[in-house]
Amino acid sequence: MSLRLLTGNLTFTSLRPLDLSTCTKDEILAYFENSYDLNESLYTGLKDANSIYKCPDRLRLPLVFYYAHTAVVYVNKLLLAGLIKERVNLMLETMFETGVDEMSWDDTENYRMGGSYKWPSVDDIVEYRRNVRNIILKLIADTPLQLPITMDSPWWGLVMGMEHERIHLETSSVLLRQLPAHLLHKPEGWVYAPLSCGSGLGENKMVRVKGGEVTLGKPEDFPSYGWDNEYGEVNCSVPAFEASQYLITNGEYLKFVQDGGYEQQDLWTAEGWKWVQFRQARHPTFWVCEQGCKSGCGADLASFSHCAPSENNNISNGFDHVNGSGDNDRCCSYRYRAMFDVLDMPWDWPVDTNYHEAKAFCTWKGPDYRLPAEAEHHLMRGPQLPVSMGTKSDIIYQEKSETNFNLRYGSSTPVNMFPATEAGFCDVFGNVWEWTEDHFNGLENFNTHFLYDDFSSPCYDGKHNVMLGGSWISTGDEASRFARYAFRRHFFQHLGFRLARSVQESSSTKLPVRMVDTDIFVLGAGLLDKTLTLDTEKVMQVPTTNTQYFLDATLPLEGILELEFGFRDSLPAVVATLAANMANAYQVPMETAMYIGTAVGRGAFELSKYFQKVLGVDCCGRLIDAALQLQSGATLTYREGGEVTLNSDMHSERVTFKQLTWLPNEVNHHDLVVLSSLERVQNPKAWLVRLWEVTSTNGVAVVVCPEGCWDQDKLHSHLDDRLHCVHAQCVPYSSPAGQAVATVTVWRHK
Structure with missing residues (x-):
């Protein structure tokens, strides 16, 4: 019954990795199929395919997640690399994108998107893996190959998918090893080593x-x-x-x-x-x-x-x-x-x-x-x-x-x-x-x-x-x-x-x-x-x-609180007003907005005046923690006795905050997306390349670049060509150092 899980061949023989300076398309094809087959073959050790819904480790997700996850990562990375232009199944590519990232040995079972929800059927997931396999086979056949494959090559995304699959060959094998033995059988071709060697x-x-x-x-x-x-x-x-x-x-x-x-x-x-x-x-x-x-x-x-x-x-x-x-x-x-x-x-x-x-x-x-x-x-x-x-x-x-x-x-x-x-x-x-x-x-x-x-x-x-x-x-x-x-x-x-x-x-x-x-x-x-x-x-x-961890210290938090809330016309406040006006001007529905780089939340709270739902995203835990405290009604302080509380005209109940180190599919898409704080992320391009997909087809994206922190030509080169710039202006704002200027650009789908 477990052989239903194969979309290719049963194998436990691994090829050597690719030499990216000399590899041919045939070698890439063989290595891809070998990677895909090895991972699926591991699951044929389940006596019953329904055992794939079991959870061998309370700190991890059920096996079904990991079986589907590697195919989803191929799609997500190939989309970012530009090797494919369309998704295969957004629902599955959201559900199986990211699993539990437990922080300690006593975490309880949890699912990233909340609750123990119903997993898709085995047949649906197998069909998804088969579709992804066929898409990649066609990609390899049709896409021109230029050697060597380097980090700057689109093909790097495909090789990344293969090596990621091989990581999960190892981690999934550990989960199977933790499963009750009566749910498993040794697949054909699996060979254990001798118990001893020589005279001992x-x-x-x-x-x-x-x-x-x-x-x-x-x-x-x-x-x-x-x-x-x-x-x-x-x-x-x-x-x-x-x-x-x-x-x-x-x-x-x-x-x-x-x-x-x-x-x-x-x-x-x-x-x-x-x-x-x-x-x-x-x-x-x-x-x-x-x-x-x-x-x-x-x-x-x-x-x-x-x-x-x-x-x-x-x-x-x-x-x-x-x-x-x-x-x-x-x-x-x-x-x-x-x-x-x-x-x-x-x-x-x-x-x-x-x-x-x-x-x-x-x-x-x-x-x-x-x-x-x-x-x-x-x-x-x-x-x-x-x-x-x-x-x-x-x-x-x-x-x-x-x-x-x-x-x-x-x-x-x-x-x-x-x-x-x-x-x-x-x-x-x-x-x-x-x-x-x-x-x-x-x-x-x-x-x-x-x-x-x-x-x-x-x-x-x-x-x-x-x-x-x-x-x-x-x-x-x-x-x-x-x-x-x-x-x-x-x-x-x-x-x-x-x-x-x-x-x-x-x-x-x-x-x-x-x-x-x-x-x-x-x-x-x-x-x-x-x-x-x-x-x-x-x-x-x-x-x-990880430079982002430095913002989790107390001193940077106090400085950011002052920067955002110490001035009526701080940068997040000015940008939120401008972004809302731009959304109005382009007749964008004022339903959902996302503020990326929300820091301690001023921009997200300002957007709540105009939008029914606002998602504030930041990579730094202490900054999100401060935003949540303000949302709960707390008063925070910064240097020299400055105090921060939310104004009564902010609809804080409309705002949801999430700490994220990238933009997963779960953030969905929004009528307005504001992307700020590029100067403090590790890899600005990683945030820019998904801007087209998290912005609704009829929505607008607003990118904020404080003067001197980001090259505008680089900004254009990192955004997907499905977006085009419809507006750009310099915006003055107040800061502890006095008046400053940021460049704000507005983008729409072509």
Whole structure:
């Protein structure tokens, strides 16, 4: 029944990624179909296609979302890139565009657009995926190809879609692995690795690295696809250190479990112990026991336990043993949840953990132990071919690489199965991802891409840790030497760790660990607690490279409150009046308006005098929080005793505020759209390219550019050619610095 989910071929064989300097249309076609097929093939492991509506993780959406989501992203990105001109199904492209972005381990189930609504039928979604596939096949055939494909090429959007699909091959496989095993079966062609290798695993010794200089970052002209966080450059001086030859195995981690590791608060960070208490964790999530452990599943699976005996779940969890002692007892105490089955415990495979579990194990081992730094991981890889050799220098392109990635197996492998690098370490690429101590952050000169402006930057918050090396199911960019990914510390992936410790540490020694020290404000939660899991004197504390987070500090908020509300004729007030007059002049219906860059809300509140519904959008949580406080009737203050309250002529009940880092389909389209604050977003083009679609066919769009902040020629080049300028004027307004001028342009559909 689950084969209904295929729109192409069943396959678990992955192609190598494209060389963007030499690829042909045939190669692009093959890589696209392989990406599409692999993702769909994963879902054929469901015994019943209706199980696609189950929710394996209460922090994530049901599986159906992820099955449809990747096709939707193709459409959204190809539309922005100009490779297609029409949508396929706006309703589905809204519903499946964006999922839950949980902020902590105790978030409740929620759906971005509000409530548990009815999902479309499997048949409708399969038909949508089939239509998207056919559109892309025709696009590849009909669109002229100019090499090399670079970030400035429209084809970059298509390759982005393929690499995004391969990310979800990995993340969706983790969700399936969290699903109750009785809902799954192993698909044809899926092969698990052997449980052990050779005569077994010896001591996991610590291998010394003398240290050296490391440069992080991918050259912008490297001929393969890359995500924004890979580019830029950071140079690190790495002192001598030691790290474990192998990834920590299930067998090694067992000793931590048996020693009561999940019961000793002093082994865990404060954040980690809260997670343990909430999840009632007793062992790694992919271990199976008979003690009825909490599963973490959501919706109608919330009460299910992977660890319950057969009489509780009315199914067998695979246990069939008698009480024993010693090694025999060890081998019978736990079993292992692989992708589709519960197996005998592979003690020599790497253990899968979140960051909290990995960090607690390090503390249990002794005060000198920690996780590796990102820069240290690069030294553990040993010598690599120079990037001047192009794709041949990247391990994912090397046909003879002895590594467990690119779906060589459908599981982890014994940690001693593949040879060590010249530096002496096994599995620095593949098998499972590795946690590092570094907070996820952009490299120096980090820039976003307009097609996916918020791919990485919202995660530069000090709550995400870098993971490196890829896993057994990593393909494409994820298996590249340049790959840098991250998850929140409570998250599960095919992800483990190895031990590290410094050598001859002195009071002046700095670890090459980069930790974000910027205050981050989360809407609804306030300032995040800074989590520095190592001695703050020993690490490099760096500011976030997401410049929008700097506006979440108190001082910028006070300045913006004064700028917007300290003057009767402030810029938002002047622009709102002008925009409403323009809408009247062009006989636009005065029903709905959207103010993008609403900041603390003055412009949106002013528009409420003229429009029945107003949506205020901004990327900064603290600014939206201030707007919501004003809307609730609060009085806010700024410098030198200035006070802000809303005027009685503002219909604040007509206004809805949303914090958004881009313009999703859910914002709909409006009779009037005002786009302001381009000077404080990371990538103005990312906001400009959707202006045509969020403006109603008979509506007007108003773009505000304070003098000197934005080049008008660039503005015209970034707007879709379906809009044309019908009016432009300079507008004076009052500011703390005195009179200022902004250029306001008005745009309509052709």
